[in-house]
Amino acid sequence: MPRILPDVLKNLFRKPATVKYPKQRRALPENFRGKPVIDKEKCISCGLCVKVCPDNAITLDEKTKKPRIWMGLCMMCGRCAELCPRKVFTMSKEFELATYNKYEAMSE
């Protein structure tokens, strides 16, 4: 008798393990690293974030001198959030970043 048979029959009457994603959502843990959001009020335009970003995803806006992140390059490592002296960046829980125009995928 195959040992998997009880599993198969049990599964028939069990709730499927599938999470029906867009309708159902799992709770995300506290330290989840999603899209970094920027609190521009706190920023002192020191430019450290530009230096520490491994992907060169962060640039300073030419006029306002505030950082912005191109999500096309960002890999959500959380380095900017960690090293910013004023804690301007926070890693949000947002992870659905698909877009029609990759150049507009910015976090500002």
Place this chain on the structure above:
Amino acid sequence: MTFIIPIGPQHPALEEPAHFRIEVKGEEIVGVDLRLGYNHKGIEQGLSDRSYAHGLYLSARVCGICNSTHSLAFTRAVESVAGIECPDRARYIRVIDAELERIHSHLLWAGVAAHEIGFTTLFMLFWRDRELSLDMRELLFGQRIYASGTYLGGARVDIKEKDIPQLIRTLNKLEKSVKHYIDVCTSDRTIIARCSGVGVLKKKDARELCAVGPTARASGVDFDIRRDDPYAAYGEIPFDVIVEQDGDVFAKVVVRLREILESIDIIRQAIDAMPKGAIRTKFPENVPENEAVGRTEAPRGELMYYVRSNGTNKPERVRIRTPSYANWPSVRPMLVGGTIADIPIVVASIDPCFSCTDRVTIIDTKTGKSRIMTKEELRRLRK
């Protein structure tokens, strides 16, 4: 008379591109030739163009599945180049990170192997339970795959006390189901028929061809970097090295599944033994001229980073020897003498990771162009 069957670069049995030229005589395989290089990313050169801090993230991107152990090996090499000791608590966090990765990687492999022999139910069940280990990585380190628990001179995040009960619960659940799967795999007659005696790698071949990891251990080579060259906190945690003697695909299945149990045990011990304290020491900007080798036991076997520094903040040369790369020569003796139907499972049995293998060259003239385009993209962005 022999004729040649080309398999790949695109083939349903291969998750990623590689090209095999398989010489067959009727159904029997008499020769194998391999062509790699469809996935070049140029990471060795890329690492020497980046500072150590940024290189850590690139080294994790050598391979998606075994990213933690890659960054761990890189960190180990860089830390010994710079002469830095990381704090005790961080060493235990690194062990937990690496072992969670081993669990998810081995379950992933088991699922793929079940799929290659047409056992879809087992494939689905393995992958269902793999989610548990991914959830744990997310809980402790913030992301499911790129957990990056390692940091130069320590660990990136601390493990919170309140997460530990959930981790233990999940590990218990995982242990129960993995034990059940071992039962299933060692008793199911169709699995035994497909795996037992197939793709045998003899102990002599395994040693001569320098096979590593579960591939070597399934052939009776007692070789595990975690024990032979302990890193992180492995020197303080007792564990068994799983060795099987048969060398066939079935032995590889058994080795990997039993290693999962061993990993679960290691994580439990690491949680118990984890001291309190700081998780990081400061890593210097510039690293004195030196050379060092950092080795870790990746899920697929021995992983080696050689780092040569030159006094600046960038390494002069980084050499990566990934486990899949070391195991490719072993595929030949495993395939020769088998039949065509065995190709998928035998190739899968070394757990080939193509992104691990193909990581060496730098950008050629064509991609050089696309690099300029990236700059244009950046320029466009900055407007």
Place this chain on the structure above:
Amino acid sequence: MFPGILFAGAVGLLFAGIDRKLTGHMQNRIGPPIWQEFLDVGKLFGKEDITPTAANSFVFNCAPLLCFGAIMAVMLLLPINSSQPVLTSVGDLIVIIYLLNIPAVCMMLAGYASGCPFGTIGSSRYMVQLLGYELAFIIAALAAAAKVGWSLSLSSIVSYQAQNGWMVSQVALIPAAIAILIAAQGKLLRAPFDIPEAESEIVHGSLTEYSGPKLGILRIAYDIELFVVAAVIVVLFFGGPVPHTIYGIYIPGVVGFLIKCLGIVVLSTVIRNIAARLRIDQALKFFWTFPTLLAAISLFLVVVT
């Protein structure tokens, strides 16, 4: 005409849908909706009809139609509602066994004609597998026929069972029933015998090059084959169509018949979810030993007693 294309197609597709849904649940996933097979086939018919240049176009184009036609012919020869099939005088067991092999032959031809190495390997594997399961299938069917005094007519087998109870209720025929269920698993290319279309080894075997309406026809033919093979087993061993009257309501034989067929399909679904795919040499060895032996024991017992 009942049971015509619409009935057979609808039931076949529905059974395949149930099979897929159950498979999903057995694997602890949700699985597609039960009518997914209708949607799939409908979509295939809406696609462009492509014939690869390398494929020998006449055989390649004819194979799906031939396959479909043969399986529909079997449908007409089966006693589905009462003990009498639609076409009475012409059909007996031999014709059905013969016609049931035509889809297999068509798929082999299709594979060889497609000019694709996966198709060629799939076809040669299919041929070896055919040699394997067919022997067990025929001997098991003969055992049932021998029970009714070597009558090869299905209607006499059904009427015999209406009087004496199902064939499987007789000890001598239980091995044959098991053998025919295993052989059916091979005939329907389901795990552990899905060797000719092993997707991780040879893509989709013989049907690799097919797409669009032609694949749609083959898909319907395959789904009807699922129903037909289950129906043949029900007719031979599980009593066939028997009308009932429960609480004064007359229930036509076809209802019970379909339920029994579904039972066979579900059994086959369970088997295919608890096994890995064998190698072709192992499958042949298995077919020629275990099920063939069981069927032969059954035939022997029936003839002796």
Place this chain on the structure above:
Amino acid sequence: MNANEVAQLIKRYADDVKIVGARQVFAATDKERYIEALTALVDNDLRHLTTITGVDRGDNVDVIYHIHCGESLLNLKLSVPKTSLEIETVTDIFPGATLYERELMEMLGVQVKGHPDPRRLFLPDDWPAGKFPLRKEAKK
């Protein structure tokens, strides 16, 4: 074999033997002695060649053989001048070295004499001959 034993063993074939971090042995050898050294290792049942690294050091290329010795790792360095970039194959001593030597040939242009299969491994077929990606001059 622990680091001290390995250092003792390799002393005859190499200079500049030093033990780093208790488990790593670094040693420098030369063209005359490296084959003997590797043979001696295999004779002592140290058969696991972890890899071969090539490092461009400007005027010469360092070829480093990393050999796993049970409890320690031996890094045997061989300096080859760029004017005559030729070494002998070690595939007859370590059959597992085939891929590493092929990589060495195509990436750094080190000619490995007697290699059984000196084809390209990673680089595309239309890669220009005489261009070696991991050389320093390729960076420019």
